[in-house]
Amino acid sequence: MKLHNKVIWLTGASSGIGYALCEALLKKGNRVFASARNCTALNELQQLYPNLHVIPCDISDKNSLQKAAQQIHTFTNYLDVVIANAGTCEYLDVKNFDSELIRRVMDTNFMGSVYTIETALPFLYQAFKPYIVAVSSSVAYLPMPRAEAYGASKAALSHFMESLYSELKHLGFRMSIVSPGFVQTTLTDKNDFAMPLRIGAPEAAQHIIRGLEKERWDIHFPKTFTFFLKLIGLLPAAVRLAFTGRMSALHGE
Template identity: 35%
Template sequence: MSPIPAFAPADGRAPRRAGWPRPLNPRLRDWRGLRVWIVGASSGIGEALARELGHRGARLALSARREPPLRALADAAPAGSLVLPLDVTDAAAVQTATGRIEAEWGGVDLVVWLAGTYAPMRAQQFDLARARAMLDANLHGVLNGLAALLPMCERRTCGGLALVSSVAGYRGLPKSLAYGPGKAAVINLAETLWLDLSPEGIGVWLVSPGFVDTPLTAANDFAMPGLMQPADAARAMIDGFAQGRFEIHFPKRFTLWLQLLRLLPDRLYFAAVRRVTGL
């Protein structure tokens, strides 16, 4: 079984390639036989991605807190799929799941870390317990994953990591008092990981969704521009993997505007956000 293609040699020297610009990550186009661990696969984007990659022939390891949805996904996936229920805030459970994958598969070609939670929050309704719970799931859970996966990267038994953040991490937004800071940290984390791991031939992807129609976004009581269905979001991720991008963001008609807004001076940025949101 072939691992994902390395795009740089282990000594850190960039290979010569025809064409420019050189992709920042391996171009993943043929998923047949690739070993993919999806963390956060029970619903939303994770479920849709599992279904799409299963159709494309990937071997799947499926994780989330709820086991029954994972079993249903595994039944529809290629033979040999692993079901690994876990709570990402439990560091020991993440270590155990990682160990099982390495023992049964010998390694993993790509880990897609989607697990997280969301609840709208403003300063006037600040809830410390809820804020800590969001950071535990959205940031500390990722760190638990890295504690288990980075030793695999050193052993060359993990080919790449895709961390799912959010455009809410670009800059401060209303109702994102606890969610946004955690996602901003994941963006910074992915950028730093790319700098550390790309010279070793290990892919690092940052996935920045806009609004996707999931049980989490159902809590929003405001208009969500460019709202996507999970299946479309999964296909956008797969297209980004095929192009060798570092950041995969969607839908572009919405996310490109947010990327432009993040470049504005503070005064203009705050004025624009207030005008658009009415808050």
């Protein structure tokens, strides 16, 4: 698929990977409906790109998404591509176990992506070859210390996407799950641990675009990092736990 002249809805477009992807998609001549809660940066970008439509919304709130759908509908009755990219990250401190933190992260990363896809589906059914994309994380390959909430939300999203694909594939849908390693954004800038092979957001956007143009189901990068996690994830639980347990002990030191 050539990513040119496509009608695309992208969430989480106000910063980081989403912002870089939004700009790259616009440069390639697509019409982009870009969403986030704080749309200041997108309104500025809109001055440069008339093909950008800014659609503010909170993906964890179904009413907000319904309003977003109404706004999109004033411009188009179809979407070629939806990219559920918006997400958040909070790490659990097991000594102060907080189920509310887990609910917040699940509400945005899992239910927010589910609501986004639900909102996009009526538009996608009107497209010739619709494409659903969700941004998960390589953490879904291996349960890591402190990532109980974030990892579970992304593992749930990856599972949901694969199950959905098993049904929608026969209806002509294309789907991709994006699983980045570390990318430099506001989300990772607050991390207090080493982030091996961290890449920039514009580079991440190029990886995603290449993966989408090849219609790859599994888009992951940087490969040295993601293949390593995939490999450890395939090992028996006792070996995996020895590895991640060591990481947890190091963090506690």
